Structure formats: C-alpha cells, structure tokens
Amino acid sequence: MTKQWGLKSTVGLALALALSTGAMAQQTSYKFGLAMPLTGGQATYGNDQVKAAEWAVDEINKKGGINGKKLEMIVLDTQADPQVGIQSVNRMISVDKVAVFVTAWSGVVKAVAPIANDNKVVELSVGANSPDISQLGDYVYTTFPLADVDIRAVANYSAKDMGKKKAAVLFINNETGIGSATVYRDTFTKAGGQVVAYEAYDQKATDFTGPLLKIRAANPEIIHLQGLVAESPQVIAQARQLGITVPITSYSGIYNQKLIEQLGAAAENVIATSLAPGVEDSPLVKDYVDRWVKDVGRAPNGLPYTQYLYDAPALIAAVFTSLDKKGITPTGENFRKEMLAIKSFDLPLTGKITFSEDHTVNKPVYLVEVKNGKWTKKAVVGQ
Amino acid sequence: MFDLAVVSQILWTSFATSSYFVLFAVAFALVLKVNKVFNFAQAGVMTCGFYAAYVGVRMLNLPGYAGFMLGIAGGVAMSFVLEYFGFAVLRQRKASAMFVFIFTLIASQFIAYAVMMIFGTWPTTIFASMFWPVTLVGGIAVSAWDVPAIAATVTVLVGLWAFLKYSRNGQFMLAVADNADLAELYGIQKDRILMLSMLLAGVIVSIGMFLYGTRAQVQASAATELMLFAVAATILGGIGNIWGAAIAAVVLGVVQNSSILFIPSAWQGFLLFAFLFFAIVLFPSGFRLPERRNTLKRTVVAPQALTDGKGH
Numbered sequence: 001m002t003k004q005w006g007l008k009s010t011v012g013l014a015l016a017l018a019l020s021t022g023a024m025a026q027q028t029s030y031k032f033g034l035a036m037p038l039t040g041g042q043a044t045y046g047n048d049q050v051k052a053a054e055w056a057v058d059e060i061n062k063k064g065g066i067n068g069k070k071l072e073m074i075v076l077d078t079q080a081d082p083q084v085g086i087q088s089v090n091r092m093i094s095v096d097k098v099a100v101f102v103t104a105w106s107g108v109v110k111a112v113a114p115i116a117n118d119n120k121v122v123e124l125s126v127g128a129n130s131p132d133i134s135q136l137g138d139y140v141y142t143t144f145p146l147a148d149v150d151i152r153a154v155a156n157y158s159a160k161d162m163g164k165k166k167a168a169v170l171f172i173n174n175e176t177g178i179g180s181a182t183v184y185r186d187t188f189t190k191a192g193g194q195v196v197a198y199e200a201y202d203q204k205a206t207d208f209t210g211p212l213l214k215i216r217a218a219n220p221e222i223i224h225l226q227g228l229v230a231e232s233p234q235v236i237a238q239a240r241q242l243g244i245t246v247p248i249t250s251y252s253g254i255y256n257q258k259l260i261e262q263l264g265a266a267a268e269n270v271i272a273t274s275l276a277p278g279v280e281d282s283p284l285v286k287d288y289v290d291r292w293v294k295d296v297g298r299a300p301n302g303l304p305y306t307q308y309l310y311d312a313p314a315l316i317a318a319v320f321t322s323l324d325k326k327g328i329t330p331t332g333e334n335f336r337k338e339m340l341a342i343k344s345f346d347l348p349l350t351g352k353i354t355f356s357e358d359h360t361v362n363k364p365v366y367l368v369e370v371k372n373g374k375w376t377k378k379a380v381v382g383q
Numbered sequence: 384m385f386d387l388a389v390v391s392q393i394l395w396t397s398f399a400t401s402s403y404f405v406l407f408a409v410a411f412a413l414v415l416k417v418n419k420v421f422n423f424a425q426a427g428v429m430t431c432g433f434y435a436a437y438v439g440v441r442m443l444n445l446p447g448y449a450g451f452m453l454g455i456a457g458g459v460a461m462s463f464v465l466e467y468f469g470f471a472v473l474r475q476r477k478a479s480a481m482f483v484f485i486f487t488l489i490a491s492q493f494i495a496y497a498v499m500m501i502f503g504t505w506p507t508t509i510f511a512s513m514f515w516p517v518t519l520v521g522g523i524a525v526s527a528w529d530v531p532a533i534a535a536t537v538t539v540l541v542g543l544w545a546f547l548k549y550s551r552n553g554q555f556m557l558a559v560a561d562n563a564d565l566a567e568l569y570g571i572q573k574d575r576i577l578m579l580s581m582l583l584a585g586v587i588v589s590i591g592m593f594l595y596g597t598r599a600q601v602q603a604s605a606a607t608e609l610m611l612f613a614v615a616a617t618i619l620g621g622i623g624n625i626w627g628a629a630i631a632a633v634v635l636g637v638v639q640n641s642s643i644l645f646i647p648s649a650w651q652g653f654l655l656f657a658f659l660f661f662a663i664v665l666f667p668s669g670f671r672l673p674e675r676r677n678t679l680k681r682t683v684v685a686p687q688a689l690t691d692g693k694g695h
Contacts, residue, residue, distance in 0.1 A: 040504065040604070041504055041602060042504070043499070043503070043504040044506075173649040199648050200647065200648055200649035201648050201649065201651070202649060202650075202651050202653070203652065204611075206400065206599055206609070207400045209396040210393055210641075210644075210651070213392055214643065217386065217389060230602065233600060234513065234598070234600060237513055237515075240514070241515070241526055242392070242517075242524050243517075261511055262512060262513045262514070262600075263512070264514055265514075266514045301505065
C-alpha cells in the first residue's frame, strides 16, 4: 500500500512538474489588462492615460521586456461605467486570461472588485481615489493615493498653513464628491477650523447660483470645490461673478491649463492638488511632457494621472520579471504574493511607492496655485 | 438665507438661465405640435448647432456673429438631414409612432457618438473664455451674458409668434398641426410644411445652444441631458402647446433654482423629475388653460378656403 502510494505520488509529482515546465516553456509573453474609458464623457482622460501606458509598454519591450519575453497589454473600454467595466473585466479574465489588470474611476473599481477577488486576479486601481477602495478585498490594490491623502492634505494646509478658520465645501452629489467632501469637512474641523457651509449640487446642474449664494451668506474664508472637470470652471466663474473672492481649493481634476484660459483673472487664487511631481520637480517628467508636446501637439489631459498610468506597466513588469526569474507560473495568486514580497517599487514618473497593509500607498501632495495667469508651485505636503 | 438680495439674485439668474431652456422647449413643442413626433433627435441638432459655432469661432477664428450664423447653419443642416432622410422616409413607409420615437433616440445617440469621434470628449465652450463680467444692479449681479440672452430669447419668441400668426407658411403649419390630412385636401403641401417646422426648430435650438455654449462647457453627450428639461417643460406646458412649454420652462427653472431656499441643493435635480412624475400621472395631457373664444385653430384659413368660402 505504501509502495503503491509512493509510486502514485512520484508519478503525480512528475506529471505536475512536466505540466508546470510545459506551461513555463509556453510562456512567451506576459499579459495584463487595462480597462479604461475610451469612449463617453471621461474618454478625454481615459485615452491620454491609455496612451501613456502604451508608451511605457513599448519602452519596456524595447529594453528587453520580461527577461526577453514580451509584455502585452490588453486594452478594453469601460466608458467609466460600472456595467461596461464589468463586461470588460470579465472578458479580460475569461478570454485573455490575465493575472492582473489596471483600471480606474471609483465606480468601476468598486464594481469589478468582486470579479477580481472571486477569480484571484489582481486589480490595480490607478487614478480612482474613493476612500472605500482600501477595503475592496484581498486582490484589490491601489497605486494612486486615495482621496483621504490629497483632500486631507489640502484641508490641513488650509487650516494650519494658510490660517483659514472658516471653510465652505461645495461638492457634486456623486460617490466621489460625497466621499471627498466628508474627508475635507472632518479634516478641516479636526485641524481647528469650522465648516460654515456644506452644499452639494446635482450631477446634471447647469446653474450653481443657489448653492453659491448659500455659501456667500455663510461668509467663509476659503471654499473647497469637489466637482468634475466639466462643470468646475463654470462653478468658479459663477462664484467670482457673485462676488466671492476667497481662495478656492480643489483636487487634481482641475489642474490643467484650460481652466486658466476659460476663466482668465477669475482663476486667480484657485488652488489644486497634484499627486505626482511636476516638470519643475523631475527631469524625467519634463522629458515626458516634452514628448507629449512633440508627438501629440499638446500636454496630456490630467498630467498626474497619465504619470501614474505610465508607471503602472513598470510595476507590473517588475513583478512579472521576478516571477519569471524564479520560474513561478504568473497566476493572479502568485502575482499578488510576489508584488507584496517586493512591496516597494521605484517608478520613473511618480517616484517610490510602498504598498501599505491596507492595500494603499502614501505619497507627498503637491499644491499648485494660479498666480498671475499661471499654475505655480505653492507647497509640498507630507514629504 | 431669506435675504431679499439672495432671493432677487436667485430669481434673476434663474430667469436669465431659463432663456436657453425656453428655446429648447419651444422647439421641441413646435415639432411635437406640427410633426407629431417626440423628437429626441433634437439633441443631435443641438449638438451640431453647438459644434458648428465652435468650429467657426475656435477653429476658424471667425468673429462671434459669424460663429452664430454658422451654428444656425449647422443646426438647420442636421434638421434637414433628419427630416429628409429620416422622418420623411419613415412616413412614406407608414412607420408606427413608436418606431419613429425609437428612431429619434437612435439618431441622437448616433450623432453624439459621431461628434465625439470628431471633436473628442473634452468639454469646451464657444468662446475661449467663459467668464462674463458682472454689473451690480441694486445688489443683484447681472452678467454681461444675461441681458443679451434674455433679449435673444424674447426676440425668437416674438418672431415665432408673428410667423405663426401672420405668415402664410406659419398658418399652414398650424393647419397641418390641427389636421394634416385635411390641410393636404386644402392644397397645403404637408411634407414641405413638416420640413419647414423641422428647420425652424433647428434654428431655434441652435440659437439656444449658442447661448448655452457661451456660458457653460459642452461635450458631445451634453445635449441629451439638456433635452430632458425641454421634454419636462413640454409635458408640463400641455402637449402641443408651444407657449405653454415656454412658460413651463421659465417656471421650472425658477422653481428648481428657488427650491434651494427650502431644500438641500442636492435635491434640485430630483425636483425636476418629481414634477415630471406627478405631471404625467395627474395631467397626462399637460396643464390646459380654458380655450379662448378666438383660438388660432379656428382662424386658420387655408388657401383654397379663401377662394371657395369653406374656411369656417
């Protein structure tokens, strides 16, 4: 009986080894997925982020790929819509058999998390900032600091460094807006300030007079606006038209040149956050932006987000390279183990990231302000 | 919050910003009245009107008035395409009302996606700057956009009223609206009038989009959302009642914006749909005022009727 068992286990082990070796021998490329909005209202950002990731994959492959094997990126559209995102991710996992995929937009990140967890495939959220992302399960990680990082930084900076005592919060009535507004209110209050107005506006609103007048009546020293790129300039324009001249803070979504073109002098004293170093901080970022201007004819929409997307393939390639060296099959489970074993990654455009126990990362926050018609560096918080 | 200055400001801004909604609602109601179509493809016409003006001003660096004319041309061109290649063909094939309605939905989405492919999805405005200087009038901030927008809307409404009441084509339009088959018996070319109604609606919504696009950012999908307001106003104003739709658009805008005095601002959008829900349930034909003795439908005189005395 013992002999028979020994024979069986030897044969089984040999078969398993043969299959495993076969699988490794067939591993001629390493695939990962990228599910982003290529169409729909958010495609402006999505397409630029995909382009950044494509450039990164090309460069990784030019430098030898994953130990001589090609890194392949499967790109599918989410329209920033959770339902479309679910379809895309299901396809990536069941048809393309990816071990890891990158996605963004909080609604999509959350909607596809159960699929990642059930299939033991790693989901890397790169750009979404809803605080809930840290609690979406074992296989969901973010390389992008969540809202509580930049919103907390700007709230603390407003209260402690700028010395503002009374703030108003104006936010879009959606998941990201509500989550970020809550973080701002709690942080500002904890820092010794008082939130004197806390107003939401409807996602389809075309006029903001009402909430702005409520804010004006509360007489704040600073306003935090948590909106989308589509309506934020109009909100700021209307605020200035109604005689509200106090500084307006917001997040990285409004950090673009177009805001200044659209608002002119009304953009003065608008403060935005950036979660990645700018051209003034890193020569690599400068080269990257120069490449955009040369190849595409303009700076990327949402520069910091594209920097994170550019860095995502580098992180994935590092994990695959390590797995390949060790001869471990690149399953989602193995990818996760190896990523956590490496833990810290030096990335070209966003610097070093270290995964925390709660699946998030912590990064310094760069504050920029419109001064004399230009975005100028104001401070770096949390260095 | 119940400060006189605040209330006055809300009322003024609501009134000014309802200008483009009035135009969208009037155009929608006109097509519904004359062509008997719930024309959701109007969103496509609005999109074309906006982007034609955008091309003129931002890409070709034409002056504002030329962009305005180009915008109207864009909207009218799309209206022509929709009527000639869409609605007229469907009428010939005796398509059901439901099928025509589905066509309008598909057409609006098709146009939105086509425009998205051409212009991308980055929201934009007709002029590079969207900031309008403000003058304080009795404590109320009146922007340099407000008065011209209201004046343009009033001009369009007066022009439309005069056209429908005094021009031969306008009267034919009302005759077709009343009874298209009977109008045809009297020698009115129904298809020509239906085309005219579509083109007129194209002009009106293009003016509306020019006003909107000089104040707020627009992306290819924006018109669909703006349309919902027009639909709500048309239903509340009484289906087939053009002026009712215009009044409803102003009232809806003012009520929605003023509601912030009583409810949290996040509920403003909900209010629109609450209005719609109750309006449809309680007044399926819209609010109807008592008919006047001399209504337009009784005074419409078709050309043959003038000669054979059978007009009344």
